[in-house]
Amino acid sequence: MSGAHLLRRLLLAIPSVLGISIVLYGVLALAPGDPLGELVSNPNVPASVQAAMRASLGLNDPIWLRYVHWLFAMLRGDWGFSFVSRIDVDRLILQRLPVTIVVIGASQILAILIALPVGVLAAARPYSVFDQVANTIAFIGFSLPTFFTGLLLILVFSIQLNWLPFVYRADLNSTGLAWWGEEIRQSIMPVAVLGLFQGASLVRFVRASVLDVIKLDYVTTARSKGIGARRVMLRHVVRNALIPVVTLVALQMPVVFGGAIITEQIFRVPGIGSLLITSILSNDTPVVMGVTFVFAALVILFNLIADILYGWLDPRIAFR
Amino acid sequence: MAGLIPASLSAEEGPALAGVDAPAPLAVSRARSVPPALEAWRRFRKHRLAVVSVVVLLLLIGAILVGPALWAVPIDDIDFGAKLQGPTAAHPFGTDDLGQDLLARLLYGGRISLAVGVAAMLVAVFAGLLVGAVSGMASGPVDAALMWLTDLFLSLPQLPLLLLVIYLFRDALSRALGLEGGVFVLIVLVIGGLRWMPVARLVRAQFFSLREKEFVEAARGLGASRLRLVVHHILPNALGPVIVAGTIEVANAIIAESTLSFLGLGFPPDTPTWGRILFDAKDYLDIAPHWALFPGAAIFLAVLSINFIGDGLRDALDARRVV
Numbered sequence: 001m002s003g004a005h006l007l008r009r010l011l012l013a014i015p016s017v018l019g020i021s022i023v024l025y026g027v028l029a030l031a032p033g034d035p036l037g038e039l040v041s042n043p044n045v046p047a048s049v050q051a052a053m054r055a056s057l058g059l060n061d062p063i064w065l066r067y068v069h070w071l072f073a074m075l076r077g078d079w080g081f082s083f084v085s086r087i088d089v090d091r092l093i094l095q096r097l098p099v100t101i102v103v104i105g106a107s108q109i110l111a112i113l114i115a116l117p118v119g120v121l122a123a124a125r126p127y128s129v130f131d132q133v134a135n136t137i138a139f140i141g142f143s144l145p146t147f148f149t150g151l152l153l154i155l156v157f158s159i160q161l162n163w164l165p166f167v168y169r170a171d172l173n174s175t176g177l178a179w180w181g182e183e184i185r186q187s188i189m190p191v192a193v194l195g196l197f198q199g200a201s202l203v204r205f206v207r208a209s210v211l212d213v214i215k216l217d218y219v220t221t222a223r224s225k226g227i228g229a230r231r232v233m234l235r236h237v238v239r240n241a242l243i244p245v246v247t248l249v250a251l252q253m254p255v256v257f258g259g260a261i262i263t264e265q266i267f268r269v270p271g272i273g274s275l276l277i278t279s280i281l282s283n284d285t286p287v288v289m290g291v292t293f294v295f296a297a298l299v300i301l302f303n304l305i306a307d308i309l310y311g312w313l314d315p316r317i318a319f320r
Numbered sequence: 321m322a323g324l325i326p327a328s329l330s331a332e333e334g335p336a337l338a339g340v341d342a343p344a345p346l347a348v349s350r351a352r353s354v355p356p357a358l359e360a361w362r363r364f365r366k367h368r369l370a371v372v373s374v375v376v377l378l379l380l381i382g383a384i385l386v387g388p389a390l391w392a393v394p395i396d397d398i399d400f401g402a403k404l405q406g407p408t409a410a411h412p413f414g415t416d417d418l419g420q421d422l423l424a425r426l427l428y429g430g431r432i433s434l435a436v437g438v439a440a441m442l443v444a445v446f447a448g449l450l451v452g453a454v455s456g457m458a459s460g461p462v463d464a465a466l467m468w469l470t471d472l473f474l475s476l477p478q479l480p481l482l483l484l485v486i487y488l489f490r491d492a493l494s495r496a497l498g499l500e501g502g503v504f505v506l507i508v509l510v511i512g513g514l515r516w517m518p519v520a521r522l523v524r525a526q527f528f529s530l531r532e533k534e535f536v537e538a539a540r541g542l543g544a545s546r547l548r549l550v551v552h553h554i555l556p557n558a559l560g561p562v563i564v565a566g567t568i569e570v571a572n573a574i575i576a577e578s579t580l581s582f583l584g585l586g587f588p589p590d591t592p593t594w595g596r597i598l599f600d601a602k603d604y605l606d607i608a609p610h611w612a613l614f615p616g617a618a619i620f621l622a623v624l625s626i627n628f629i630g631d632g633l634r635d636a637l638d639a640r641r642v643v
Contacts, residue, residue: 019472024484031488136369139631143624145575147582147595148616151602155613159606251474258479258579265583266602276480277583280487292484295477303475 009307013300020296021074025067028289074293080286084279089290093272097294100271103190104260108249110195111202118199119206120238124229126211134203141200146259150193150266157189164189168269190263197259198252205248210241243313250306253299360636370632373625380622384430393424395592407610414610416600422611425592426618432593433574434622436507440573443512445566448519453550455520456527467524474517479579485510486585499588507586511576519565526558560637567630571623578619594619 061069073079079089118138122131158166165186174182213219214237222236223229261273268274272291279287354362365371398418405415413422455466486506493502530536531554539553580586581595589596594615601611 015468016472016475019468020476023472023476024481027481027485027488031492139369139627140624143571143627144620145578145616145623147579147598148620151598151605151612151616155605155609159609254475254477254479257477261479261483262579262583276483277585280483280585288484288487292477292480295480296475299475299477 005311006308009304013304016300017297020300021071021293022067024289024293024296025070029063029066079290082279082284082287084282084284089286092275092287093290093294096270096272096275099269100260100264100273103187103194103263103269103271104256106187106191107194107198108256110191111198114195114199115202115206119203120210120233122203123207123210123214124233138200138203141196146193146197146262147266149197150263153189153193166267168267190267190269193263194256194259198256201252202249206241206245209244210237213237213241243310246309246313247306250302253302257295257299364632364636367632367635369628373628376621377625377629380430381434384427384434387427388424391423391427393421395424395428396420396590413614414608416611417604422614425597426594426614429592429594429597429615430618432587432591433577436504436577437570437574439508440511440515441566441569443508444515444569445519445562447512447516449523449562451516452520452523453527453555456524457531457546457550470517470520473514476514478514482510482514482576482580483585486580500591503587507577507580511573515569515572519562522561522565523558526561527554530554530557563637564630564634567626567633571626571630574619574623
């Protein structure tokens with residue numbers, strides 16, 4: 001893994017960010033009305049003042065110029081302010097972002113913890129009873145939409161059993177260990193909903209990847225040297241089979257963010273997903289644009305991390 | 321969503337495996353030659369869950385198509401005397417907070433949910449076929465540009481973008497096409513427009529391997545035009561994986577539509593799609609769990625059976641995947 005490879009990957013991410021920003025700005029610009037011009041179209045403002053404001057806001061400029069202005073403003077961190085709460089958009093998002101990252105991170109770890117052993121065991125004995133049961137459960141797992149699993153969990157664990165709270169509270173008033181206990185208790189269901197869904201789709205990827213590696217010659221060599229089945233599996237097969245799984249986890253990130261929006265909405269987790277929904281419902285365009293842009297940037301960031309990890313795990317890649 | 325990656329991975333290894341099959345002795349393959357459709361059906365039949373799923377899905381579609389004629393209860397008949405009731409003889413699936421009959425609403429909503437699923441799939445498959453075919457035939461800079469676009473779309477955060485587009489365009493389209501029609505067209509176009517990439521990649525990979533095959537070479541030698549090569553020779557042979565991907569796309573589109581409705585941003589409140597019924601029911605989980613369970617189960621059954629059918633079709637149509 002060389003520095004040049006790293007640099008090349010970083011440079012390759014720039015056109016993607018630009019492309020996504022063009023798509024986002026294009027959608028905004030094609031939209032009817034003046035989504036960003038709430039103040040300008042206020043009927044209490046006289047027409048001459050409106051025209052002056054439009055000119056000063058640059059709304060009369062050609063579209064590419066407006067895009068460039070917008071892009072540079074975004075890059076400078078000048079994301080405008082929320083129409084509703086009158087707070088800077090970047091501050092609002094930064095307040096909400098950590099919760100989302102924690103929930104997504106925890107659910108990804110849960111997904112990998114489930115998918116790895118199950119997928120490897122299923123691939124060790126393809127078409128066995130275990131494999132078929134695991135495959136069927138995985139199908140059920142990713143056919144259950146997250147919004148329905150969330151409601152089911154609430155129904156069982158909050159309403160029937162009364163074990164877990166179904167509203168995530170950001171303002172817990174306990175401290176120390178008790179705070180951690182409460183925090184974990186209220187995070188269990190959102191993390192489980194996302195993690196189980198992700199785990200179900202990952203199981204099949206892990207299984208397919210292990211099956212691809214297991215038939216390679218070097219595995220046969222290892223076996224014929226008399227190395228035990230378990231050791232061949234863990235030291236020889238799984239290590240190499242995991243390389244494509246890293247990419248697949250990153251490619252799934254857009255789906256994961258979608259799932260996070262839904263779970264945050266169901267359990268009222270105060271992350272950027274629920275911020276997106278509330279700002280859409282209250283016509284708060286700067287916040288909607290900001291959050292969508294952050295989601296897009298996060299997806300690219302994860303793709304980049306996966307690329308770099310991939311180059312590090314598989315030295316053959318860097319020489320291409 | 322989930323079927324995307326293994327399928328596209330295997331498409332890449334396609335040429336190598338297909339090359340192995342080719343030199344099989346002609347006499348043997350002729351001796352047990354069966355029509356390809358029959359052969360595919362034989363393979364499909366081996367996937368028991370897929371066959372069960374076909375029955376389940378057909379029952380579901382039948383209920384949705386014929387049901388409203390048999391169960392002629394109006395979907396918006398408000399009866400506060402019977403509100404939030406569990407399943408009874410008068411209301412087999414219970415009622416909601418306005419006393420509206422849930423069975424009737426589910427049957428009506430199913431039509432919309434499934435129609436959105438199929439229509440969005442058609443949009444996605446059409447766009448994917450177009451991009452994939454152009455990219456697969458053109459190669460060079462056109463191919464590179466189209467694949468860059470495909471990768472770009474793959475890394476767009478879909479749900480946020482879906483929400484953004486619907487937020488910005490809903491009012492204008494509703495004014496132009498009517499409330500339900502506008503939302504329907506918008507949702508179908510946006511879901512389809514954000515889901516064509518897997519199909520495009522599959523088609524491109526298929527085209528890359530097929531266009532070098534001898535039978536295509538022969539047709540080209542006989543003077544077939546490019547369009548004829550694509551439409552008559554390459555496309556029919558590339559369709560198997562596309563059908564599989566398209567099937568799974570229907571399930572994804574149903575989930576996407578239900579998600580939008582569940583977030584309160586899909587169809588208008590008085591249109592009872594399955595997701596919308598869940599959205600309304602989620603605040604009454606403690607006193608009327610049946611209200612959420614029935615639409616949730618409907619979405620789950622539809623999606624699960626379509627996914628299983630897709631898996632069975634993969635066994636049936638994607639011959640190289642059969643071990």
